[in-house]
Amino acid sequence: MGRPEGSGCYCFANNLLRGIMDRILKNYDITIIDTAAGLEHLSRRIIRDVDELLVVTDGSRRGLQTAERIRELAKSLNLNVKQMHVIANKVTPKPDADREICRELKMDLAGIVPFDEVLARFDLEGRLLLNCRRIRER
Numbered sequence: 001m002g003r004p005e006g007s008g009c010y011c012f013a014n015n016l017l018r019g020i021m022d023r024i025l026k027n028y029d030i031t032i033i034d035t036a037a038g039l040e041h042l043s044r045r046i047i048r049d050v051d052e053l054l055v056v057t058d059g060s061r062r063g064l065q066t067a068e069r070i071r072e073l074a075k076s077l078n079l080n081v082k083q084m085h086v087i088a089n090k091v092t093p094k095p096d097a098d099r100e101i102c103r104e105l106k107m108d109l110a111g112i113v114p115f116d117e118v119l120a121r122f123d124l125e126g127r128l129l130l131n132c133r134r135i136r137e138r
Helices: 013-025 061-076 097-106 116-123
Strands: 050-058 079-091 109-114
Touching: 050 061, 061 079, 061 097, 079 097, 097 109
Parallel strands: 050 079, 079 109
Antiparallel strands: none
């Protein structure tokens, strides 16, 4: 995104990105946008008018409640998100609990990515996943 114009302001960069997206997205049938974690890309209306929004969060209740906040923010800002799905990441061995929490929050759970100790260790050590034999063999 570059540097802020002033204290905490990314207005120019956000306006530029929004304008570019408005201009080029209509030329493609499918566009995938990978954003940083947080709500800013929604509140700044960078992400809007999308068919499918995938929210990746950890499998904790707080993480899933944050996904719910994202859904409510998208609705309150009229961002025109047709469908929203949650992917629970780094889930420990109780995926049924995550499904139950999603049902309570009225969220569509699109998938679960289990916690992997080897991947966590590689991340902690700053090692590339490409060097993990288990990943290469998949």
